[in-house]
Amino acid sequence: xxxxxxxxxxxxxxxxxxxxxxxxxxxxxxxxxxxxxxxxxxxxxxxxxxxxxxxxxxxxxxxxxxxxxxxxxxxxxxxxxxxxxxxxxxxxxxxxxxxxxxxxxxxxxxxxxxxxxxxxxxxxxxxxxxxxxxxxxxxxxxxxxxxxxxxxxxxxxxxxxxxxxxxxxxxxxxxxxxxxxxxxxxxxxxxxxxxxxxxxxxxxxxxxxxxxxxxxxxxxxxxxxxxxxxxxxxxxxxxxxxxxxxxxxxxxxxxxxxxxxxxxxxxxxxxxxxxxxxxxxxxxxxxxxxxxxxxxxxxxxxxxxxxxxxxxxxxxxxxxxxxxxxxxxxxxxxxxxxxxxxxxxxxxxxxxxxxxxxxxxxxxxxxxxxxxxxxxxxxxxxxxxxxxxxxxxxxxxxxxxxxxxxxxxxxxxxxxxxxxxxxxxxxxxxxxxxxxxxxxxxxxxxxxxxxxxxxxxxxxxxxxxxxxxxxxxxxxxxxxxxxxxxxxxxx
Amino acid sequence: xxxxxxxxxxxxxxxxxxxxxxxxxxxxxxxxxxxxxxxxxxxxxxxxxxxxxxxxxxxxxxxxxxxxxxxxxxxxxxxxxxxxxxxxxxxxxxxxxxxxxxxxxxxxxxxxxxxxxxxxxxxxxxxxxxxxxxxxxxxxxxxxxxxxxxxxxxxxxxxxxxxxxxxxxxxxxxxxxxxxxxxxxxxxxxxxxxxxxxxxxxxxxxxxxxxxxxxxxxxxxxxxxxxxxxxxxxxxxxxxxxxxxxxxxxxxxxxxxxxxxxxxxxxxxxx
Numbered sequence: 001x002x003x004x005x006x007x008x009x010x011x012x013x014x015x016x017x018x019x020x021x022x023x024x025x026x027x028x029x030x031x032x033x034x035x036x037x038x039x040x041x042x043x044x045x046x047x048x049x050x051x052x053x054x055x056x057x058x059x060x061x062x063x064x065x066x067x068x069x070x071x072x073x074x075x076x077x078x079x080x081x082x083x084x085x086x087x088x089x090x091x092x093x094x095x096x097x098x099x100x101x102x103x104x105x106x107x108x109x110x111x112x113x114x115x116x117x118x119x120x121x122x123x124x125x126x127x128x129x130x131x132x133x134x135x136x137x138x139x140x141x142x143x144x145x146x147x148x149x150x151x152x153x154x155x156x157x158x159x160x161x162x163x164x165x166x167x168x169x170x171x172x173x174x175x176x177x178x179x180x181x182x183x184x185x186x187x188x189x190x191x192x193x194x195x196x197x198x199x200x201x202x203x204x205x206x207x208x209x210x211x212x213x214x215x216x217x218x219x220x221x222x223x224x225x226x227x228x229x230x231x232x233x234x235x236x237x238x239x240x241x242x243x244x245x246x247x248x249x250x251x252x253x254x255x256x257x258x259x260x261x262x263x264x265x266x267x268x269x270x271x272x273x274x275x276x277x278x279x280x281x282x283x284x285x286x287x288x289x290x291x292x293x294x295x296x297x298x299x300x301x302x303x304x305x306x307x308x309x310x311x312x313x314x315x316x317x318x319x320x321x322x323x324x325x326x327x328x329x330x331x332x333x334x335x336x337x338x339x340x341x342x343x344x345x346x347x348x349x350x351x352x353x354x355x356x357x358x359x360x361x362x363x364x365x366x367x368x369x370x371x372x373x374x375x376x377x378x379x380x381x382x383x384x385x386x387x388x389x390x391x392x393x394x395x396x397x398x399x400x401x402x403x404x405x406x407x408x409x410x411x412x413x414x415x416x417x418x419x420x421x422x423x424x425x426x427x428x429x430x431x432x433x434x435x436x437x438x439x440x441x442x443x444x445x446x447x448x449x450x451x452x453x454x455x456x457x458x459x460x461x462x463x464x465x466x467x468x469x470x471x472x473x474x475x476x477x478x479x480x481x482x483x484x485x486x487x488x489x490x491x
Numbered sequence: 492x493x494x495x496x497x498x499x500x501x502x503x504x505x506x507x508x509x510x511x512x513x514x515x516x517x518x519x520x521x522x523x524x525x526x527x528x529x530x531x532x533x534x535x536x537x538x539x540x541x542x543x544x545x546x547x548x549x550x551x552x553x554x555x556x557x558x559x560x561x562x563x564x565x566x567x568x569x570x571x572x573x574x575x576x577x578x579x580x581x582x583x584x585x586x587x588x589x590x591x592x593x594x595x596x597x598x599x600x601x602x603x604x605x606x607x608x609x610x611x612x613x614x615x616x617x618x619x620x621x622x623x624x625x626x627x628x629x630x631x632x633x634x635x636x637x638x639x640x641x642x643x644x645x646x647x648x649x650x651x652x653x654x655x656x657x658x659x660x661x662x663x664x665x666x667x668x669x670x671x672x673x674x675x676x677x678x679x680x681x682x683x684x685x686x687x688x689x690x691x692x693x694x695x696x697x698x699x700x701x702x703x704x705x706x707x708x709x710x711x712x713x714x715x716x717x718x719x720x721x722x723x724x725x726x727x728x729x730x731x732x733x734x735x736x737x738x739x740x741x742x743x744x745x746x747x748x749x750x751x752x753x754x755x756x757x758x759x760x761x762x
Binding site: 218219222238240241243244290293294355357358359361362363365366372373374375 | 522523524527544617718720722723
């Protein structure tokens with residue numbers, strides 16, 4: 001018996017020695033667990049983080065650098081008036097359940113997303129579509145009601161992925177897409193597993209299996225990475241630990257851009273913030289660099305408006321709101337609040353909000369504004385702040401790409417209502433000429449900066465901590481995604 | 492034992508002095524952040540270093556002592572003010588339905604894990620120092636009620652109480668004038684113990700974010716804030732942690748020492 005065991009052990013060792021192949025599975029941690037698995041109806045970013053590009057694909061897609069390239073549509077033609085897009089679909093694409101992806105699925109997906117009763121979280125992406133017509137199984141024609149220069153960009157969003165009518169009923173728990181990975185299992189509260197789709201139309205991924213885990217607590221995140229329980233942590237929650245990982249040869253640290261404009265959201269309808277002078281005072285009371293250094297340990301880029309600094313159309317408007325407490329006090333006095341006032345500051349869990357909130361509270365106190373800080377969980381934040389608009393100030397990062405359009409919606413939670421801005425957004429949506437669009441976007445950025453709608457703080461950086469042997473991870477986050485299709489282990 | 496009492500008294504007095512001093516003076520202002528000087532190790536400028544916002548940790552400890560002591564004092568006060576009269580009342584009517592109702596009610600409160608209920612109270616009514624005080628205070632009530640009843644019962648058999656009854660004093664008056672002074676020493680000893688438990692409970696509630704809210708300083712929150720910083724700036728966690736240990740140790744030693752001096756049962760044993 002003993003002999004046999006030893007022989008087996010030796011054989012096992014020999015086998016290990018000869019097969020030093022690269023690892024083909026990966027464990028990825030992200031902070032939040034998706035509430036469901038349907039990117040075409042859920043608003044939660046975590047859904048896209050897990051499924052975008054891995055399981056679901058759209059007509060077009062984002063690359064790691066934010067560029068939009070062909071996805072399930074291999075090419076398209078735009079009519080001279082800019083109103084008709086004729087997409088030619090890739091041949092031989094099948095869903096994970098074996099059904100064929102064709103023009104009918106595209107029509108189904110787009111019609112479902114733009115329907116009256118659609119629960120799509122970004123219905124605005126589809127608002128200009130007038131009609132979707134199937135020409136033949138490989139060709140689909142989309143007619144727009146008005147020109148939309150961002151249409152191909154819109155089709156790359158996680159909310160615009162192509163789904164099949166056959167599997168739509170159970171999509172929230174069993175997502176069936178066309179991507180390089182198929183959904184395998186979801187143990188709620190613990191992990192979500194993907195396996196390689198061997199029938200994938202594109203370059204087969206190097207990984208055979210991927211497990212997603214959800215760790216929001218910074219201390220637990222540190223322990224999980226240190227113990228190598230997870231191979232990759234995308235959106236690592238405690239920036240103060242990054243220097244330690246950088247110094248450790250086992251790990252690599254990637255600090256990338258996100259589309260996350262982190263702002264001191266201000267309830268524009270609630271007195272005294274309905275007074276532009278008060279909002280201007282707020283903007284001058286804030287010291288952005290202190291917040292970035294104190295809350296994010298230096299990771300983040302100051303912004304002067306609601307636009308990503310790495311976007312070519314970004315306008316540097318930091319000059320409109322430099323840190324100037326004296327001016328803030330003078331403005332408050334002019335607005336009739338020489339003695340200051342008291343307001344609420346509701347802080348969701350991420351450290352940019354909790355720590356940033358304490359710093360902002362101290363900065364506001366310096367100019368005479370007292371804040372009552374309340375720490376809230378995300379569910380509470382969605383209910384009290386986002387839905388019921390019961391707040392004075394809050395801190396949140398808006399991570400959707402190119403989301404300046406939210407300022408044109410007077411019912412959005414910060415309740416900014418400016419007809420000029422709304423008209424400008426309409427013009428922007430109707431413009432396809434790139435130079436004209438740039439100009440309009442610059443105007444839009446300037447208007448909200450000069451109206452001091454919110455306290456514009458900084459562009460959130462996304463730190464990814466990964467095993468040093470992993471290649472092909474996205475550094476930047478042009479959209480919420482952990483794209484594993486190009487990820488591999490070296491050795 | 493005597494040494495323990497001295498150490499306990501010295502430690503407790505130190506923290507009370509620090510808390511009292513913070514009303515008039517702290518080494519630096521903790522409401523102004525100095526991000527540029529964050530996470531400094533102890534130096535001449537900052538005797539205990541600075542935290543992640545560049546605040547002086549010594550000043551934070553002093554202000555935090557104020558919060559801890561205030562919460563614990565009021566919580567023990569609630570426990571004594573409600574618990575002792577309840578206990579005396581139950582003892583005066585020993586064996587009656589009233590006694591049963593009071594004592595079983597106390598058992599009911601006692602049966603709940605106190606910290607869990609404290610979390611429930613602060614979760615329902617919102618996190619604040621006041622709600623933390625109420626939550627901790629409620630759980631001090633049965634402790635004092637039981638102790639007061641237990642200590643009062645044998646006194647009711649004594650001759651001097653009998654004399655008072657013969658004089659026609661009401662049981663309420665007897666409880667207040669004769670029983671209470673005779674059990675006060677026990678209450679003080681228990682008060683010291685409950686006080687240290689109150690400090691711990693306040694730190695625990697603040698640690699999970701349900702105690703005093705920023706910018707009010709609190710030892711528990713200092714620990715929570717330092718949680719992810721232990722690797723790069725261990726002093727930010729060690730100092731508030733050590734402070735809580737010293738304060739609780741001091742109060743326990745003081746309580747033990749006081750018991751030796753005040754508890755009549757122990758005094759009898761010794762002579």
